Amino acid sequence: MTSVISPPAATVPPAGPxxxxxxxxxxxxxxxxxLLFSAPYLVFVLLVFAYPLGYSIWISFHDFFxxxxxxxxxxxxxxxxxxxxxxxxxxxxxxxxxxxxxLLINVPLTVVLSLLLATALNRATxxxxxxxxxxxxxxxxxxxxxxxxxxxxxxxxxxxNQILGPLAPDPSWLINSQWAxxxxxFFVTWKQLGFYILLYLAALQGxxxxxxxxxxxxxxxRVRQFFAVTVPGVRPATVxxxxxxxxxxxxxxTEPYLLTGGGGPNGASASPVLIMYQRGLQQGQPxxxxxxxVVLVVLVLGxxxxxxxxxxxxx
Numbered sequence: 001m002t003s004v005i006s007p008p009a010a011t012v013p014p015a016g017p018x019x020x021x022x023x024x025x026x027x028x029x030x031x032x033x034x035l036l037f038s039a040p041y042l043v044f045v046l047l048v049f050a051y052p053l054g055y056s057i058w059i060s061f062h063d064f065f066x067x068x069x070x071x072x073x074x075x076x077x078x079x080x081x082x083x084x085x086x087x088x089x090x091x092x093x094x095x096x097x098x099x100x101x102x103l104l105i106n107v108p109l110t111v112v113l114s115l116l117l118a119t120a121l122n123r124a125t126x127x128x129x130x131x132x133x134x135x136x137x138x139x140x141x142x143x144x145x146x147x148x149x150x151x152x153x154x155x156x157x158x159x160x161n162q163i164l165g166p167l168a169p170d171p172s173w174l175i176n177s178q179w180a181x182x183x184x185x186f187f188v189t190w191k192q193l194g195f196y197i198l199l200y201l202a203a204l205q206g207x208x209x210x211x212x213x214x215x216x217x218x219x220x221x222r223v224r225q226f227f228a229v230t231v232p233g234v235r236p237a238t239v240x241x242x243x244x245x246x247x248x249x250x251x252x253x254t255e256p257y258l259l260t261g262g263g264g265p266n267g268a269s270a271s272p273v274l275i276m277y278q279r280g281l282q283q284g285q286p287x288x289x290x291x292x293x294v295v296l297v298v299l300v301l302g303x304x305x306x307x308x309x310x311x312x313x314x315x
Contacts (some may be wrong), residue, residue, distance in 0.1 A: 005280070016017045016137035037287040053297070059079060060290040065289075086279075093268045094293060096182050102271070105185035110245045114193055118200030119230055132201070143191070147258040150187050165278075174260055177268040184269055185253050192248070197242050209315035235311075242307045250300045253277065272296045 057113050059144045086092050121131055138146060153159050156175040161168040169176050173183045211229045220228060231238075252271040256263050262278075263270030273291055280289030 015111050031040060031274075046219075049074075056290045056293055060294045062287060064287040064290070066284060066286065076286075082287045083295070086291045087237050091267050091270065092272070092275055094166060095272045095275045096266055096296075098267075098269060099250060099252060099271050102185045102188075103246060106183055106189050106249050107242065107245045109185075109189045110193065110196055111241055113189065114196035114241065115231075115234065115238070116202050117193070118204060119183045119226065121197065122201060122204045124175045132197070135197050139194040139265075140193045144258065145256050146191060147255070151259065171265075175265050177265050180260055180265065180269040184259055185261065188249070188252070188255055192245075196245070199237050199241060200234055203234040207233035220280075237310060239311050242311055243304050246307065247300060247305055250296060250303075 062077060063078060064075055065073075067073050080092045117135065121128060121135075124131060151158075151174070154161075156172040158172075161172060169179050173179045175297050207230065211233070212225055215225045215229055251273050253273040256269040256271055256274055257277075263274050273296070276289040278293050279292070280286045
């Protein structure tokens with residue numbers, strides 16, 4: 001007789017809860033120590049940036065005015081009335097046009113000049129430290145001191161007009177409605193250039209030298225290497241420079257306040273932030289000033305998103 005050996009029966013796992021994994025979920029993430037170290041800055045951002053922004057949005061939709069400390073007053077919801085009041089003023093609309101002119105001059109000049117100078121400094125072999133410090137000194141110098149020098153250079157009898165002679169504008173630069181804002185844009189570009197040069201210098205350290213050697217072997221000259229290797233290699237830094245210079249320029253206040261005596265002549269150099277200061281503090285309309293600020297934030301965010309989309313791509 002032939003015996004038939006049947007296969008072993010399948011083992012049925014016992015019913016019950018699945019075995020626990022050795023890894024436990026951590027409520028603070030994988031690096032709680034890093035979260036602990038970043039907590040002070042997070043609190044700083046919430047208190048100094050997030051809370052004031054949220055409070056400004058609330059003020060812009062209410063009838064808000066300054067009162068004595070501890071006073072309890074009614075602040076009714078007024079909808080978009082503050083926005084209508086703000087933008088019914090031609091000075092407010094003109095201030096946004098002024099800052100647009102400023103950005104159209106300042107941002108491209110900042111990107112182009114800082115990249116060119118950073119590339120030159122990165123290749124320099126002599127007096128490198130001296131040149132880098134020279135470009136950075138205006139950025140760390142107090143604006144009041146530097147403004148005094150520019151007023152001396154660009155006033156009616158200043159050095160610039162003496163050099164230009166009959167080609168100098170009349171009236172002079174800072175009291176000329178057409179040249180006041182461009183002059184401020186050139187001043188801000190010159191003053192802040194050192195900071196952006198340092199950003200590009202840091203980015204240039206990350207561009208492999210082998211790429212330049214390969215391009216040189218293929219017969220590419222300095223100009224071709226600049227556009228084929230340097231510009232793509234520092235693209236993330238370019239996006240950062242675009243964003244920072246745009247945000248900084250949109251918050252323009254000190255320069256027109258000091259150079260043109262508060263936005264002159266006749267509001268030709270007034271910026272939205274300067275108008276906010278005048279309406280909110282000098283004229284006692286903080287709700288209208290908050291409405292201007294909210295619109296400015298929305299516009300800057302829109303410009304920043306477009307810059308990141310078209311200049312930065314998916315990076």
